[in-house]
Amino acid sequence: MTDKPRLHVIQGTPAPETPVEQARARIRKMPKPATMIQCHRCGSREVMITKIGMLLKNGKATGGTPQVICASCHRGGQRVVLV
Numbered sequence: 001m002t003d004k005p006r007l008h009v010i011q012g013t014p015a016p017e018t019p020v021e022q023a024r025a026r027i028r029k030m031p032k033p034a035t036m037i038q039c040h041r042c043g044s045r046e047v048m049i050t051k052i053g054m055l056l057k058n059g060k061a062t063g064g065t066p067q068v069i070c071a072s073c074h075r076g077g078q079r080v081v082l083v
């Protein structure tokens with residue numbers, strides 16, 4: 001273990017203001033188009049949402065980290081995280 005972190009965040013120089021760079025910045029700001037979630041392992045589009053680390057609060061299950069996993073792979077005993 002090292003005492004000091006070896007990586008630092010620096011204030012880098014911005015990209016040059018060329019038309020190409022302006023177009024890239026504009027495209028980066030655009031919202032991403034909706035795409036259908038598909039399993040990268042089996043190609044299935046059936047998913048399950050699981051929650052990790054939920055808390056029982058006043059008799060109700062709350063919180064937790066949702067995770068989207070492939071339902072088809074899950075049936076075959078595999079846990080494939082999609083999102």
Ligand SMILES: [Zn+2]
Pocket residue numbers: 039040041042043044070071072073074080
């Ligand atoms: Zn799958």
